[in-house]
Amino acid sequence: MENEQFDITSQLKRDLDPQEMLRVIFDYAAKIANERILDNVLMLMADMGREMIVSDRCTVWLLDTNKNELWSKVAHGLDEIRIPSTAGLVGYAVTNDKAVFIHDAYSNEEYKSYLMNGALRTDQQTGYRTKALLVIPFRNSQGEIMGAYQAINKLTASEQFSDKDMEYLTLASSYAGKSLESALLTNEIEETQKEIIFRMGEIGESRSKETGNHVKRVAEYSYLLALGLGMSQEEAELLKMTSPMHDIGKVAIPDSVLNKPGKLTDEEFKLMQNHTHIGYNLLKNSNRHILKTAAVVAYEHHEKWNGRGYPRGIKGEDIHIYGRITAIADVFDALGSERVYKKAWDLDRILTLFKEERGEHFDPKVVDAFFQQLPAILRVRDQYSDAALEDRAEV
Known part of the structure; x- marks a missing residue:
């Protein structure tokens, strides 16, 4: 202008x-x-x-x-x-x-x-x-x-x-x-729904001693990936609203399993996997489109493109696109963050893994969209880093 x-x-x-x-x-x-x-x-x-x-x-x-x-x-x-x-x-x-x-x-x-x-x-x-x-x-x-x-x-x-x-x-x-x-x-009602959904997602993460910043970043990554895949603004916003609920089922997982610093036993891992069923069952009976979408995300974000994920072992495009998008957003943030059971990975190591897992763990199209959107994703990571949000809270 x-x-x-x-x-x-x-x-x-x-x-x-x-x-x-x-x-x-x-x-x-x-x-x-x-x-x-x-x-x-x-x-x-x-x-x-x-x-x-x-x-x-x-x-x-x-x-x-x-x-x-x-x-x-x-x-x-x-x-x-x-x-x-x-x-x-x-x-x-x-x-x-x-x-x-x-x-x-x-x-x-x-x-x-x-x-x-x-x-x-x-x-x-x-x-x-x-x-x-x-x-x-x-x-x-x-x-x-x-x-x-x-x-x-x-x-x-x-x-x-x-x-x-x-x-x-x-x-x-x-x-x-x-x-x-x-x-x-209408906008006020929708904003209230978004706030409730986001806070519920934070509750799920806080059980595993992770911050709400994780769900915020996953939401933003999912939004960028949806746009990168050619989805409409409205659909990308819907996924941004619902992806914070991906781990809501963790509210019912025992602390001894959720926060265990070492490797889980087979029995503990099966118990941990159950958070997908729990989240789905919490949300699936809602008549609200937002919560029905959140149910799909909670249920399918641990499925893998090659069919070796959980809870159902479905593969390829049988996995809902929302689950495929949230999967890579969640893994990217989880690997790049320090958890009770691991140190944070550096970026190059994560990117190498994603290239290797293209067509295995992750949908190839979503991986391609991830690399296309990587500059924007990294800006989001910096903007909503745990340190950045802590600094803002102190101001």
Whole structure:
């Protein structure tokens, strides 16, 4: 975006006629009604506003009252941004419960200080040229301001937003408040589920005197591997959420076996293997998709591509892809970590083993994805190392 210039003459459009406006509203209303992922709802809302009033950019801002910030994951042309809740024109509109309507940002005196703290400062950083601006707050069902729509630069010959544009964006903002409130509630429920699942995974690991950092790293590795294998963002997120539960069955394994410093006897090893059955049985009867997926991961992450794993000795693609991915993520982290029964392996030794076990312990495609994603995996390992997280906890 650096040195980007806004050239209205190169992309002139016309305002929508009534029939086109209805089509846009009904089209987006149907899409938004069927969407529950917050990021996607935000994008659809931004796209709807931009099309309705024919603007170059549209941003849906949400108010985070806990942090006193305004944030958006969707700003056309920009990444996620967070600003103080009083900053810029959006902060002014939200704080004062007032819509803002500006024809030319660079000649406007009324909001000059807010423009210099917002749009114009961004222009200086990016080279973008802000001219016309519309900002309209929106509310939740209790009447509380929960965010604002911001539109930048009209793409018609007039280059200025009209009273009719204000009406249309006000309509969109009214709909946004209700739609986003529902999406935020769904997001809160999902985040709570993720937290519960992660904490349950930590409980399983803490029984074997390992830290929750292990389940965090395995989750991140699994996510990267899923993306490397071409899975959708949604499916990769699902695996990231459920892989921390892979060893939940350890909660029922005796400490004498779980934390034994030496080699397990055959009988002890059979007892240890039972954690896969226990985890599966704990989770399998849930009607929730997340927990059903976690059951599969818990059951199959110790199966091997060559059929010599446990608990069932299944092989190849009979092993669910989630189990195959979690297997290599778990082994990579386990080998690279110090345990009561072994020292940590160095990276070269682990990589050599993975090459040797391609097509034996591990699915060849997953091994290939692992090496492809290795730089990102190593960044995760450093970011969530036991030492790094301990340092953060002390700050």
